[in-house]
Amino acid sequence: MLQFTQQHYFALKLFSALGCGLIAGVFFAFSTFVMNALARLHPKQGITAMQSINITAINPLFMGIFLGTAAACVFLAGSSLLDWYQPRAVYLLIGSLFYLVGTLGVTIMFNVPLNDALAIAAPDSANGESLWASYLTNWTMWNHIRTISALLASAAITIALHE
Incomplete structure (x- = not known):
């Protein structure tokens, strides 16, 4: 049986802090320039590009880090709840909840349904064009929340690294 040592625990916290930061960076890129670039395209091109992005995002490397x-x-x-008496437990709990609720939860509840609706949209239809306009606004707003949540998660878990 594998014994979970302090070194393993530190490595898990480090992986989590880095993973949260990496995901925050991906989402930050989308919030600050990718979505703006797609919005500048003709709706048919923007829809087609985002449909392609949504398909290629589901790959082992990104999904492995994200999940x-x-x-x-x-x-x-x-573990933070079990070791609540530890000085950094509150940072681990807060950081974990920021990621699980504000990043993963928002993705599942808001961004994925928007992506699913866009996936079946006909890029060259009036309905597709209307969907694209609302998609750009709504998806980006939820992405801002994911970005901030992942960044706050990374910061809190990083603080917990110092024991």
Whole structure:
């Protein structure tokens, strides 16, 4: 049986802090320039490009970091509750919740349904054009929340690294 040592625990916290930061960076890029660039395209081109992005985003590397960080945060949240007397437990819990609720939860509840609706939109239709206009606003707003949440998660878990 694998014994979970302090070194393992530190490595898990480090992985989580880096994973949260990496995901925050990906989402930050979308919020600050990718969506703006797509909005400058003709709706048909923008829809087609975003449909392609949404397909290629589902790859082992991105999903491994995105979901692996979530799994690590579940473990850290649980361990923080079990070790609540530890000085940095509150930072682990707060950081984990920022990631799990504000990043993963928002993705599942808001960004994915918007992506699913866009996936079946006909890029050259009036309905597609109307959907694209609302998609740009709504998806980007929720992405801002994911970005801030992942960044706050990274900061809180980073603070918890110092023991």
